[in-house]
Amino acid sequence: MNIREARADELSLVHEIEVSCFKQPYGLSLLKLYHTLSPDLFLVAEAEGRIVGYVIGLCKKWGEGHVISLAVHPDYRRRGIGRALMEALLTRFKERGMQAARLEVRVSNTPAIRLYEKLGFRIKGVLRGYYLDGEDAYLMVKEL
Numbered sequence: 001m002n003i004r005e006a007r008a009d010e011l012s013l014v015h016e017i018e019v020s021c022f023k024q025p026y027g028l029s030l031l032k033l034y035h036t037l038s039p040d041l042f043l044v045a046e047a048e049g050r051i052v053g054y055v056i057g058l059c060k061k062w063g064e065g066h067v068i069s070l071a072v073h074p075d076y077r078r079r080g081i082g083r084a085l086m087e088a089l090l091t092r093f094k095e096r097g098m099q100a101a102r103l104e105v106r107v108s109n110t111p112a113i114r115l116y117e118k119l120g121f122r123i124k125g126v127l128r129g130y131y132l133d134g135e136d137a138y139l140m141v142k143e144l
């Protein structure tokens with residue numbers, strides 16, 4: 001498994017994973033925007049010659065890295081790919097001088113919450129009705 005920056009011509013493959021993983025997936029145009037904003041923070045995992053996961057980050061001016069999205073194709077889960085993608089993004093946040101990383105996650109998303117806790121993220125608050133279907137989000141933060 002190899003983790004590297006996504007190329008612009010791969011974003012529709014990333015979008016297919018996004019659609020298969022989320023109830024309210026980001027549109028392809030939004031993925032393209034994130035890729036344009038920070039191509040060095042838009043990473044993909046490649047295994048067996050195909051893209052099987054991705055993570056997207058953004059650096060905020062106030063020194064916080066924001067994890068925008070993370071997903072691994074259902075056939076490739078529980079192999080350490082999600083963790084490896086997050087670790088690669090956190091390294092890049094640190095290299096860019098970020099002092100903390102933050103993310104939002106559905107309160108029902110136990111797999112992701114377990115992963116983030118393993119990486120040292122802690123729940124800092126609840127964002128009521130954060131998602132369009134009304135579900136709350138946990139705000140999770142890790143000092144870098």
Ligand SMILES: CC(C)(COP(=O)(O)OP(=O)(O)OC[C@H]1O[C@@H](n2cnc3c(N)ncnc32)[C@H](O)[C@@H]1OP(=O)(O)O)[C@@H](O)C(=O)NCCC(=O)NCCS
Nearest residue numbers: 021070071072077078079080081082083105111112114115
């Ligand atoms: C969350 C997600 C990215 C995890 O990817 P993954 O490659 O399967 O995760 P990893 O194999 O790196 O797992 C690392 C650790 O996370 C935890 N974890 C992962 N999946 C889990 C699950 N289904 N149940 C409980 N813990 C889980 C475990 O502690 C795991 O370590 P272990 O396998 O040694 O027990 C993946 O489940 C996914 O794409 N989900 C749908 C999209 C999503 O919810 N993204 C997050 C949005 S905030």
